[in-house]
Amino acid sequence: MTSSSHPSRRQVMLALPVATAMVYSGSGFGQTGPIKFGGTLPLTGGNASIGKVAQATMQLWLEDVNKRGGLLGRKVELVIYDDQTNPTITPGLYTKLIDVDKVDMLVGTGTNLIAPAMPLIIERKKLMMGNLALGLNDQFKYDKYFQMMAYGPNGKDELARGFFEVAAKLTPRPQTVALVGADSEFANNALEGARNHAKRLGFRVVYDKSYPPNQVDFSSVVRAIAAVKPDLIFAGSYVADSSGLIRAAAEIKLKATMFGGAMVGLQVAALKQQLSGVINGLVNYELYLPEPSMQFPGMKEMIARYRAATAGQGLDALGFYVPPTTYAQMQVLEQAITTTKSLKDDVLAQHIHKTTFKTVAGDVKFGPDGEWAEPRILMTQFQKVNGKELGQFDQPGTQVILYPEKFKSGNIITPYPIGG
């Protein structure tokens, strides 16, 4: 009886897949499964209008990247869970994303809802690419956290900076300011920044109050502000409050040198259209406007595709607020993975820290804290809104950029309201 040293056909067949896996392990190449990008979005609850738009935009990027052949030769998949605008459930969702779904890249959008999940993300040493979050890394100082909304290194100050810088250059110089905002995290941060700038630039604060998030009628608030006759009125408000404050201001014929600031909701089509001419003169923050000073390669096409993809879905019909930075956050990860040919969080984080990325939202460079190295929160003014026609918001000059100087596209018209 002789024994053959040659493996049997059965042994060869069993060994082949194992050998194949061993040859290709250790790099992204050749792994057959898809690369998974996963995260949470507020698809229901109070921030659903942000989350649904972010999801639609991520889906656009997913189609694009897979059309280009995926990443590292592998298809790309999105695994998105609804955080219900409820921060308390995000740790559980990220545990599932990391341990069960085994996602390769973590992405997220929607204010600071992921904050409770950050200790877990840090413990697992995962890279987190967030968006629309303010000062989230101030406490954690995590080197693999990145955030796409252009707050820059001093997030809390940036929402108000443009408003006060513009006011400081007016002649005659305004003397007094009223501060009002919702009693919630975003608005409190905006108001904190406003207080700092008012102090820095020498404006006297004559009214400084917040209102509960479920405030229904704003006429009493606006009348109380009008009674102290401030030159400037800075508001930090959420969508429904922004509408309430502006309507109440119009009803009592409020007059001020400048009114606006950090009012959420005025960036999207629905409120711009509903309030229509009432918003002329309002000075408010934006992230992107189709002004001549903000023409970035690929932006126009991406927005056109977003509008086509989301038509009739009850989402923001303009796409200036959430889509640019959402698409850009995915582009940053895509470019980092393609350049480093790696999915390792450490390698990617190091690369992202030292690289300037070309995105639809312009050139993006991150600072040590994972925020944009240079802030780019725009302060703008509605000047030529006429009727409810959506197309006017695509026209330069309807809403001009006042600050920062680099993107300025028009001069402020005072007082508020224009022609009032």
Place this chain on the structure above:
Amino acid sequence: MALLIHGLGRVPHFALNRLMEISTILDLLANALVAGIMLGGFYAAVSIGISISFGMLDIANISHPAMIMLGSFMAYLINSHWGLDPLLIMLLIAPLFGVLGMGIYRVYFQLFESREKDPRRGLAFFFGLLFVTDVLLILFFGADLRGVETSYVDKVLNFGVVGIPLRLLIPFFIGVLVVLCMHLFLTRTFFGLAVAAVSQEPLGLRLMGVDPVRVKQIAFGLSVATAALGGAALIIIQPVEPALGREYIGRVFAVCVLGGMGSMSGTLFAAILLGVAESLTSTFLGPSWSPAVAFGILLFTLALRPAGLMGRN
């Protein structure tokens, strides 16, 4: 009043300033009182359904604010497609909401009430209904803000120094009318008396040949029908998005309890009291104090009158 004072040419400067201050305060006071009353009428419109379901039927319908949102979105849908006024829309959809409410009660009865006497068990059912309604609204209407087009939403009636926006005045009248109609219906008709008796004496009702389940079903339908009216009132005041209803849960239950469980006139009185308290606090102390003042009034009242302002012990 400020204009009148400007006309006083020979009054010393310091006295003029003092008079101006007083006149400003009086202007603010008058406007805050009127705005508070208007707001109270709206609170009554959105709370009356809870007063019926929770106050009279012992059903803690947590999903009522979601029904209000459904009413708002129906008003938006019909207004945007056919241009009908929300006031007309609410009259058209209220019967449909009544039927919907009767259906919801039937399910609730089969799953909970017929098996379990403790009404708290049904809370999970209504919480579930709240979330399901939220999600369905997002699926059908998207997450964007929705508003209605009317000829009066931007108009203001001015009476001297007092300005009353029509977007507040109309919901006020809706609230007052609904409360009045419900009060008359529930106190002057046999069916209304049966509703008042159903949670306290179902056996007595049976002995009189009345089916308590049927009475509760119709009364619950009535409570959900008022959500259509509250929803139309809400979307006249401000644009809405699907999750907005959750903001109202605390407020509608507070109005119901403060007014006295099941008292329609108490609901209106409590709603106006809370509205005026919120408005005055917003104007003179700062709006962040208004929930504390409103709930302080609730606690103080319950300490003195545990049955609420107009409830019977």
